[in-house]
Amino acid sequence: MMNDLQQEKKAAYLVLPIISGVCWGTSGLFVRYLRDVGFDNMTIIFSKGLVASAMMFLVIIVKNPNALKANPRDVPLLAAVGITGMLLLSVTYNEAVFRISLSLSSVLLCLAPVFVLIFGLLLFGEKLTSVKLACMCLAFLGCIMLSGIFDTGGNLQWDTIGFLFGLGSAVVNAAYTLVSKAATDRNYSTVTIYLYGFLAITVILAPFADWGLMLEYLLASPVKATLVYLGHSVWTSMLPGILYITAVKNADTGKTAILAAGAEPVSAMAAGLLVYHEIPSWIGFTGMIITVAALIILIRSDQKSPA
Numbered sequence: 001m002m003n004d005l006q007q008e009k010k011a012a013y014l015v016l017p018i019i020s021g022v023c024w025g026t027s028g029l030f031v032r033y034l035r036d037v038g039f040d041n042m043t044i045i046f047s048k049g050l051v052a053s054a055m056m057f058l059v060i061i062v063k064n065p066n067a068l069k070a071n072p073r074d075v076p077l078l079a080a081v082g083i084t085g086m087l088l089l090s091v092t093y094n095e096a097v098f099r100i101s102l103s104l105s106s107v108l109l110c111l112a113p114v115f116v117l118i119f120g121l122l123l124f125g126e127k128l129t130s131v132k133l134a135c136m137c138l139a140f141l142g143c144i145m146l147s148g149i150f151d152t153g154g155n156l157q158w159d160t161i162g163f164l165f166g167l168g169s170a171v172v173n174a175a176y177t178l179v180s181k182a183a184t185d186r187n188y189s190t191v192t193i194y195l196y197g198f199l200a201i202t203v204i205l206a207p208f209a210d211w212g213l214m215l216e217y218l219l220a221s222p223v224k225a226t227l228v229y230l231g232h233s234v235w236t237s238m239l240p241g242i243l244y245i246t247a248v249k250n251a252d253t254g255k256t257a258i259l260a261a262g263a264e265p266v267s268a269m270a271a272g273l274l275v276y277h278e279i280p281s282w283i284g285f286t287g288m289i290i291t292v293a294a295l296i297i298l299i300r301s302d303q304k305s306p307a
Contacts (some may be wrong), residue, residue: 013251014259020240020247021263025106026271027236028097030228035098038213044232045090046202046209049082051233053198060191067192074186075196081183082197085176086237087204092169099162101278104146106268107291108166110261113298114139115174131301138294145287146280190245194238257299262292 034044060067070078096105114136120126147163183193218225247256265288272278280288 013247014255016243016247016251017256017260018263020244021260022267023235023240023243024260025102025264025267025269027093027232028102028105028268029271029275030232030236031094031097032276033228034232035094037217039217040210041091041094041098042205042208043210043213044094045087046205047214047229048090048233048237049086049198049202049205051229052237053195053202055230055233055238056191056195056198060195064189064191067189067195070188070192070196071186074183074188077179077183077186078188078193078196079200080179081176081193082200083204084172084179086197087201088172089169089176090201092165092172096162096166096169099159100147100166101280102272102276103265103269103278103280103284103288104143104163105166105169106265107143107146107288108163109169109173110265110291110295111139111143111167111170112173112177113257113261113295115171116177117298119174119178129301132298135294135298135301139291139298142287142289142291142294145290146284147287190242194241258296261295261299265292 031044034047035041039047093105093109096108117126117128117132117136121128147158180193184190218229244256244260269278269280269288
């Protein structure tokens with residue numbers, strides 16, 4: 001009976017990565033909206049970091065003030081988490097969202113496991129199995145199909161620079177995965193890592209952000225602007241990150257990663273279809289299925305073997 005209850009509890013936690021994927025997949029809506037009201041990329045990222053820092057600080061003060069503590073020697077590592085996963089990732093992903101469809105931007109971002117394997121091969125001498133190599137090739141093929149190059153139908157946005165930024169977001173996301181693992185290995189909690197990461201990008205971007213525009217937008221429509229600022233910070237970053245880490249700690253890691261990897265591009269495609277009428281052709285839709293399937297197999301094979 002106890003084992004059955006534990007299995008049911010683990011299964012319940014698997015809802016969390018699906019919610020995380022949906023949150024991450026809809027982040028492009030906030031990026032495009034803020035761009036349309038006049039925000040440049042640096043101001044978009046700064047506003048997100050500023051609000052997230054304040055929110056995370058309040059959460060820590062209320063829940064666990066000890067989480068504010070960090071070894072001074074580890075501050076550069078915690079800052080690196082913010083620079084890779086919150087600054088560079090946002091820069092590359094936002095630029096992709098500006099130029100290409102939401103679904104393609106999300107699928108390209110989801111290629112991060114492929115680049116994690118490549119980093120492992122180049123930096124740590126890890127073995128690359130035939131299954132992993134085949135999955136990597138299929139994932140890239142699916143992205144090319146979804147890009148719209150071969151489409152005779154559909155109305156997805158295509159831009160070479162945007163495609164390269166999308167690939168760049170996957171590379172940065174892979175680097176972020178490795179750096180954040182190093183931070184968690186030093187026994188820092190998720191909220192501590194997030195707080196110092198957001199503080200790092202807030203300090204770095206403060207001189208480049210358009211403070212006047214942020215204030216003007218807030219004063220013009222206080223309620224709407226507050227909801228947008230909170231939604232962009234909490235819905236697309238804090239909430240999914242915390243839910244995903246919670247799922248990883250309490251459920252099967254492989255299943256958690258698979259569910260998030262599947263939910264994110266599907267959510268992005270749905271958002272692009274409903275809000276911007278981005279309709280993929282049958283080639284593009286097939287490409288997304290191929291990419292997601294290849295990533296799922298890749299994640300499963302990575303869970304079964306250290307190679």
